[in-house]
Amino acid sequence: xxxxxxxxxxxxxxxxxxxxxxxxxxxxxxxxxxxxxxxxxxxxxxxxxxxxxxxxxxxxxxxxxxxxxxxxxxxxxxxxxxxxxxxxxxxxxxxxxxxxxxxxxxxxxxxxxxxxxxxxxxxxxxxxxxxxxxxxxxxxxxxxxxxxxxxxxxxxxxxxxxxxxxxxxxxxxxxxxxxxxxxxxxxxxxxxxxxxxxxxxxxxxxxxxxxxxxxxxxxxxxxxxxxxxxxxxxxxxxxxxxxxxxxxxxxxxxxxxxxxxxxxxxxxxxxxxxxxxxxxxxxxxxxxxxxxxxxxxxxxxxxxxxxxxxxxxxxxxxxxxxxxxxxxxxx
Numbered sequence: 001x002x003x004x005x006x007x008x009x010x011x012x013x014x015x016x017x018x019x020x021x022x023x024x025x026x027x028x029x030x031x032x033x034x035x036x037x038x039x040x041x042x043x044x045x046x047x048x049x050x051x052x053x054x055x056x057x058x059x060x061x062x063x064x065x066x067x068x069x070x071x072x073x074x075x076x077x078x079x080x081x082x083x084x085x086x087x088x089x090x091x092x093x094x095x096x097x098x099x100x101x102x103x104x105x106x107x108x109x110x111x112x113x114x115x116x117x118x119x120x121x122x123x124x125x126x127x128x129x130x131x132x133x134x135x136x137x138x139x140x141x142x143x144x145x146x147x148x149x150x151x152x153x154x155x156x157x158x159x160x161x162x163x164x165x166x167x168x169x170x171x172x173x174x175x176x177x178x179x180x181x182x183x184x185x186x187x188x189x190x191x192x193x194x195x196x197x198x199x200x201x202x203x204x205x206x207x208x209x210x211x212x213x214x215x216x217x218x219x220x221x222x223x224x225x226x227x228x229x230x231x232x233x234x235x236x237x238x239x240x241x242x243x244x245x246x247x248x249x250x251x252x253x254x255x256x257x258x259x260x261x262x263x264x265x266x267x268x269x270x271x272x273x274x275x276x277x278x279x280x281x282x283x284x285x286x287x288x289x290x291x292x293x294x295x296x297x298x299x300x301x302x303x304x305x306x307x308x309x310x311x312x313x314x315x316x317x318x319x320x321x322x323x324x325x326x327x328x329x330x331x
Contacts, residue, residue: 010298011288011331012069013324014267016221016243017081017141017189018307019059019074024314031055031076052077053129060134062317067324070139070185073130075307080107081143081189082151084122089170091116095153101191101224103274103310110152112163118170124177137184144190144220145171145210146203151192161202168206179214186211187219187243194225200233208238217241223269223306224248228255235259243267246287247274247305253287257294265299266291271323273304276315284326302327 021031034051037043059074078084080100086092091114097106123140130138143151145168149160157163175186188210193203211218220234221243227234228251234242246252246269256266270287271279291300302323308316 011327012301013067013320013327014070014139014301014303015063015068015072015320016223016269016273016303016305016307017072017075017187018078018309019063019072019076020309020311020313020316021055021074021076022313023055023058024312028058029054056130057133060130060138063320064134064136066317066320067328068320069136069324069327071130071134071136072139072141073126075141075309077126080105082110082148083108085143085148085171085174086110086152088118088120088122089116090114090119091156092152103224105310107151112152112154112156114156116163116166116170118173121174121177123174124181127178127183128181131181131183139185139187139219140178140183141187141189141221142171142174144188144193144203145206146196146199147190147192149192150196160199164202164206165209168209171210172212175210175214175216179216183216185217185219186214187221189221189223191222191224193230194222194227197229200230203230204233204237211238219243219267221267221269226255227252231255231259235261235264239264241265241267241301243269243303245269245305247272253290256291261295261299263299265301266295267301267303269303269305271302271304271319273306273308273319274310276311278318278322281322281326281329285330288330297330 029051031051034043034048038048056073056076063071092110093113095109095111098109100107127140145164148167149164154163218239219241220239223245226249227244244252
């Protein structure tokens with residue numbers, strides 16, 4: 001039955017964004033220990049940079065060897081989704097720690113103190129280094145403008161629309177820089193939209209601004225949440241691919257099946273990135289079988305449900321191997 005619907009399958013395996021910074025291999029440099037030593041002035045900035053670069057190379061190598069087709073640099077230099085960019089935007093101050101959605105991890109909340117404007121690129125040099133050390137295309141994942149706004153504390157604008165649209169203009173400059181650096185895959189993470197589906201028009205207008213006049217594979221990814229209320233609007237937008245977490249809310253599968261995907265690609269986040277338990281192959285194949293009756297198999301891709309940094313290193317590796325292994329078996 002599966003073979004009938006997957007004729008011409010060319011499933012790609014990808015990741016969402018972050019990856020464990022600390023290896024289970026004790027023979028490689030430990031980034032956390034190196035950062036602590038640097039804080040205590042026991043390690044030079046040059047030595048710390050060497051550890052960063054070695055850790056990024058390891059993350060890339062492990063993804064490629066596991067069979068991942070589109071990789072990331074693991075966001076090894078990032079502490080969270082928004083702080084790395086907020087530090088390079090005029091008008092932001094970095095605030096205190098706050099919980100990141102429903103996870104037992106925290107991020108430093110950016111505080112908007114004045115009108116925001118672009119200051120420096122955050123990811124262009126990171127992309128260049130990663131692509132120079134990867135035989136596979138490197139994807140850059142950024143916070144979408146709506147999620148960026150929702151994860152920030154606004155003490156200046158007093159108007160969500162103005163804040164979101166200014167962030168969109170700033171992210172657009174980042175994306176233009178990435179395009180000039182020959183980045184082919186750019187993903188915007190928009191989990192906050194799931195909790196404010198009535199703001200879909202604003203979020204999608206801002207996303208159009210981010211991707212205006214750039215020639216890249218434009219991807220949106222939604223995790224930790226339900227997508228049914230706004231998915232039809234997303235699928236009518238100019239986005240090329242949509243990634244959906246099918247693990248946190250299993251009803252997202254029905255939302256996928258009940259909508260018209262036209263020419264859009266689907267990134268199936270059907271591997272739990274917050275649980276060490278490995279998925280059963282037959283369960284994944286059943287999901288793909290159902291979806292492939294609605295979406296051509298050559299427009300279906302595999303990924304974890306969110307970033308893999310929630311998992312211990314060994315478990316993240318096993319997830320990668322499972323994802324690519326099932327994709328190869330279907331192909």
